[in-house]
Amino acid sequence: MSTSQTPVLSIKDLFIEFETPDGAVKAVNGINLDLFKGEVLGIVGESGSGKSQSWMATLGLLAENATTSGEVTFDGENLLTLPPKALNPIRGNRIAMVFQDPMTSLNPYLTIETQMVEALRIHNKRMSKPDARKRCVEMLDRVAIPAADKRLKQFPHELSGGMRQRVMIALALLNDPEVLIADEPTTALDVTIQAEILDILLDLQRERGMAVVFITHDLGVVAEICSRVCVMYAGRLAEIGPVQDVFTDARHPYTLSLLKATPRAAQSQAAQSDDALYAIPGAPPNMRMPPPGCPFEPRCACADAHCREQVPALEPLQGSETRLKACFREGSSAALLEALVHER
Amino acid sequence: MSDRDTILSVENLSVHFRLGGGVFSRASIVRAVENVSFALQRGETLSIVGESGSGKSTLARAVLRLVAITKGSVILNGENLAQLSNNEVRKRRQNMQMVFQDPIASLSPRRTVEQIIAEPLMVHQPELSGEERSAKVRDTMDAIGLLPDMRNRYPHEFSGGQAQRIGIARALIVEPTLLVADEPVSALDVSIQAQVLNLLSDIKRQRSLSLLFISHDLSVVQHVSDRLLVLYLGHVMEVGAAKDIYANPQHPYTKALLSAVPTIDFSANKPKRTRLTGELPSPTVEHVGCPFASRCPMAQAICNEQKPQLNTVEGRDVACHFPG
Ligand SMILES: Nc1ncnc2c1ncn2[C@@H]1O[C@H](COP(=O)(O)OP(=O)(O)OP(=O)(O)O)[C@@H](O)[C@H]1O
Ligand SMILES: [Mg+2]
Numbered sequence: 001m002s003t004s005q006t007p008v009l010s011i012k013d014l015f016i017e018f019e020t021p022d023g024a025v026k027a028v029n030g031i032n033l034d035l036f037k038g039e040v041l042g043i044v045g046e047s048g049s050g051k052s053q054s055w056m057a058t059l060g061l062l063a064e065n066a067t068t069s070g071e072v073t074f075d076g077e078n079l080l081t082l083p084p085k086a087l088n089p090i091r092g093n094r095i096a097m098v099f100q101d102p103m104t105s106l107n108p109y110l111t112i113e114t115q116m117v118e119a120l121r122i123h124n125k126r127m128s129k130p131d132a133r134k135r136c137v138e139m140l141d142r143v144a145i146p147a148a149d150k151r152l153k154q155f156p157h158e159l160s161g162g163m164r165q166r167v168m169i170a171l172a173l174l175n176d177p178e179v180l181i182a183d184e185p186t187t188a189l190d191v192t193i194q195a196e197i198l199d200i201l202l203d204l205q206r207e208r209g210m211a212v213v214f215i216t217h218d219l220g221v222v223a224e225i226c227s228r229v230c231v232m233y234a235g236r237l238a239e240i241g242p243v244q245d246v247f248t249d250a251r252h253p254y255t256l257s258l259l260k261a262t263p264r265a266a267q268s269q270a271a272q273s274d275d276a277l278y279a280i281p282g283a284p285p286n287m288r289m290p291p292p293g294c295p296f297e298p299r300c301a302c303a304d305a306h307c308r309e310q311v312p313a314l315e316p317l318q319g320s321e322t323r324l325k326a327c328f329r330e331g332s333s334a335a336l337l338e339a340l341v342h343e344r
Numbered sequence: 345m346s347d348r349d350t351i352l353s354v355e356n357l358s359v360h361f362r363l364g365g366g367v368f369s370r371a372s373i374v375r376a377v378e379n380v381s382f383a384l385q386r387g388e389t390l391s392i393v394g395e396s397g398s399g400k401s402t403l404a405r406a407v408l409r410l411v412a413i414t415k416g417s418v419i420l421n422g423e424n425l426a427q428l429s430n431n432e433v434r435k436r437r438q439n440m441q442m443v444f445q446d447p448i449a450s451l452s453p454r455r456t457v458e459q460i461i462a463e464p465l466m467v468h469q470p471e472l473s474g475e476e477r478s479a480k481v482r483d484t485m486d487a488i489g490l491l492p493d494m495r496n497r498y499p500h501e502f503s504g505g506q507a508q509r510i511g512i513a514r515a516l517i518v519e520p521t522l523l524v525a526d527e528p529v530s531a532l533d534v535s536i537q538a539q540v541l542n543l544l545s546d547i548k549r550q551r552s553l554s555l556l557f558i559s560h561d562l563s564v565v566q567h568v569s570d571r572l573l574v575l576y577l578g579h580v581m582e583v584g585a586a587k588d589i590y591a592n593p594q595h596p597y598t599k600a601l602l603s604a605v606p607t608i609d610f611s612a613n614k615p616k617r618t619r620l621t622g623e624l625p626s627p628t629v630e631h632v633g634c635p636f637a638s639r640c641p642m643a644q645a646i647c648n649e650q651k652p653q654l655n656t657v658e659g660r661d662v663a664c665h666f667p668g
Contacts, residue, residue: 046533144621160623190395191562192620195604199619217534220563220606244610261538263567264608276542277567280535283503299535 007034008178008211009058009095014070014080016053016062016235023288028054029235029295031070032314035179040205040212042222042243044258045232046284051215054232055181059091060084074179093123096172100184102164105171106156112136112167113152116174123175139170143200162193169197173204180205183215198225219262223247228322231255234285234295237314241323249333251317252325253302256336278340294327302329302339351521351554352384352407357416359399359406359578363628372628376402378578379416381654384522384571387552391565391586393601394575397624400558403575404524407556408440409433421521438468441515445527447507451499457510458495461485464518480517488513489543505536509543516547523548524556529564541568562605566590574598577627577635584660594657594667596642634665642666 016028028050035041043051056062058072058079072079074095079087099105107115116136121127127135133152140148143166156164165185172180182201186194202225205212214226222229222243229246231239231254239252250256260278282299285291291298297307306328314326329336359377376399384390392400405411407418409425418425420440425433441464444450451460461481465472472480482492488509499507508528515523525544529537545568548555559565565572569586574595582595593599596618603617622639633648634640640647646665654661657668 046535162623190560191604191606192395192600193623195606195617196619196621198606218606219534220608223608223610224606247608248610258534259608261534262608263538263541263561263563276545277538279539279542281539283505283536 005036008037008074009035010071010073011035011054011058012071012073014054014057014068014072016050016057016066016068018063019065019067020288025287026290027235027287028057029290031235031237033230033237033240035211035213037178037211038205038209039228040202040214040226042226042229043213043215043232044217044219044222044229045238046217048284048287049232050235051232052183055097055183055213055215059095059097059181060087061097089123092119092172093175094177095179095181096175096177097181097183098165098168098172098185100187102161102168103156105168106164108156111153111155112159116152116167116171119171120174135174136170139174140167142173142204143167143170144196145170162189162197165189165193165197166200169201169204173208176208177210179211179213181213181215184217185214186221187216187218194221201225219247219259231258234290235287236295236311237324237326238296239323239325239327240314241317241320245323250336251323251331251333252327253300253329253336253339254296256333257299257301257340260337260340301342302327302336349386350383351386351421352556353417353419354383354407355381355417355419357381357403357406357418358414359402359411360414373630374627375630376578376627377406380575380578380580381416382573382580382583384554384556386521386554387548388570389548389555389557389568390571390573391557391559391569392573392575393559393562393565395601395624396560397577397627398575399578399627400560400575401526402578404442404526404556404558408437408442408524435468438464438518439520440522440524441518441520443508443511443515443523443525443528445530447504447511447531448499448502450511451507451514453499456496456498457485457490460499460510461513461517463514468518481513484513484517487547488516503536504532505539508532508540512540512543512547516551519551520553522554522556524558526558527560528557530559530561537564544568562602563607574601577624577631579631579635580654580661580663581636582660582662582664583654588658588660592658594660594662595664596640596666597636600641634663 011031011033014028014031018025018027031054045051057068068080117132120132120135137148140151145151145166186197226243229243230237233254238254239246250259257278257280261280263277280299285295293308293310294312297303312326312328314324317323317325357377357380361374361376362371363374364371380403392403394400402411406413413426458481461484462477465477490509490513529540557568572586572589573583574581576597582589582598593602600618600620620639625638633650634652637643637647652663652665654663
């Protein structure tokens with residue numbers, strides 16, 4: 001990604017806290033990130049690392065008990081402070097979202113047709129019903145739903161999980177959004193169905209040049225569909241860069257640990273190594289009391305005293321315009337790996 | 345391999361469920377498992393894979409006789425479980441233990457870790473004194489990597505990974521010969537999943553335990569399995585050495601399934617995908633032909649007319665008229 005490109009959406013110093021009876025949960029702790037036109041940006045990290053909340057915030061979808069600070073700039077406006085009246089024409093229209101569970105956005109009591117037509121006409125008041133209906137059929141065809149005419153008459157519960165997820169994607173893309181935020185859209189599906197849906201999603205993305213934010217915990221999915229990846233840990237960004245660079249030459253110990261903890265299905269290699277997986281010791285920090293230094297320090301094979309006291313900033317790798325990491329430790333992926341192996 | 349080493353042998357096993365059916369409507373029959381046969385040797389891990397609804401869990405539960413067996417036999421250590429009374433089966437459970445998907449939900453919330461881990465001892469070794477029981481719990485916890493000071497705490501105080509260790513300790517305390525693990529790491533994050541997978545492979549090796557492993561994650565399966573059984577709508581499609589099947593699948597369904605797995609592989613010669621379209625047909629249909637025919641890219645007329653039998657192809661068994 002060249003620095004001259006202007007982002008479609010830009011996140012600056014984003015913090016999110018949730019007030020709870022047991023104290024404040026510091027869910028997102030200072031994120032800076034640009035999303036560029038036409039890219040597929042993968043967001044990976046463990047459960048609770050803040051993947052979902054940081055993007056829910058951009059659409060004003062956080063729970064009541066949340067407070068945010070920072071900026072999310074889209075088309076010259078800060079989405080975090082935009083009143084609902086100004087946010088509504090953007091949400092679901094210029095920025096759309098799909099979730100892991102389609103039932104969170106589908107109304108169980110309305111037919112697919114009613115929901116799709118409504119989604120179209122909210123943002124295009126002048127569109128006639130027959131035109132809207134035609135557009136819905138086209139969109140369902142596009143996501144490979146056979147007999148679209150018939151499907152429109154059905155209710156969400158009459159469809160299988162895979163079908164519902166396709167309807168969700170069709171619904172999200174009806175208004176030709178500039179940005180699609182997809183939060184684990186295929187996690188609950190079988191791999192065969194997932195593969196088909198990812199293909200469709202990628203085709204649509206290329207066709208329309210939209211930017212896609214793909215939130216997942218599956219590194220394989222990221223490797224297959226994303227151009228850039230952003231690794232999150234404890235509400236912070238650990239590492240960002242082009243997917244292949246990051247996955248073949250990780251520079252943050254967390255990224256590398258995650259890669260070494262992931263079993264690989266590799267059909268191309270006749271046999272896989274029988275090596276034990278690298279088990280990252282311990283568990284992610286309690287976000288009510290995040291450690292004072294680097295959040296990964298307590299589990300990190302490469303950490304020293306410095307890491308315990310200070311939080312490393314997200315900074316460009318030397319000599320690279322596309323890669324950033326938040327780690328004091330310099331050195332190649334191989335040197336980090338040495339530390340992991342040594343620890344075991 | 346000699347028969348002496350066969351721990352479990354499943355022969356022509358079918359499990360059918362009746363669905364609905366009232367005074368005016370006919371009950372339909374779900375054929376969850378249909379004529380499945382396989383054997384498991386001592387110290388071996390056999391994984392069962394397939395899409396959701398393919399019958400993986402039902403097959404595992406039938407092996408433990410947690411669901412009624414409609415037809416066929418399950419021979420554990422030389423004894424056919426299908427012919428035993430419920431009471432007798434209960435006694436045999438000492439030899440076959442299970443680990444579940446949702447670690448925290450599978451542990452009783454009001455019992456301490458010590459009480460939970462000791463549960464199977466109360467059933468299977470009631471003659472033990474309190475002290476002997478405690479000693480066994482301590483040894484097992486130690487072997488599984490649980491700290492002794494966790495003994496008096498409750499499951500909700502633990503993370504998913506630790507709760508799964510407690511579940512594994514509970515299963516292993518009676519020293520079973522067979523461990524059935526149904527999606528044991530699906531609820532866990534990668535970093536924690538690796539801890540549990542390494543633990544399972546260590547104990548398997550140390551205790552020559554036989555493991556029946558169920559997972560929808562084919563990368564995890566490749567990592568843990570000696571042998572692989574591919575299930576589709578309750579039917580075995582392909583069964584054999586995991587290495588062989590992953591390297592060179594023979595059944596069109598296995599090919600499609602494996603090629604759908606997203607991989608971290610940036611090489612230029614990455615294998616081409618076979619895409620499946622459509623979804624699993626209803627399990628209430630009785631198939632005259634191959635159950636996979638409706639989605640199979642290779643299907644010919646005969647596939648809808650005649651059910652393919654398992655045949656040896658390239659050193660493993662494949663149920664297909666046109667393997668390779
Ligand atoms: N309404 C809320 N009140 C309190 N804490 C919350 C609330 N919503 C989210 N959190 C916390 O915010 C943190 C970040 O959550 P988030 O959902 O973004 O994680 P995630 O990375 O998407 O995880 P997953 O992989 O499980 O989806 C977690 O610690 C979560 O428990
Ligand atoms: Mg999430």
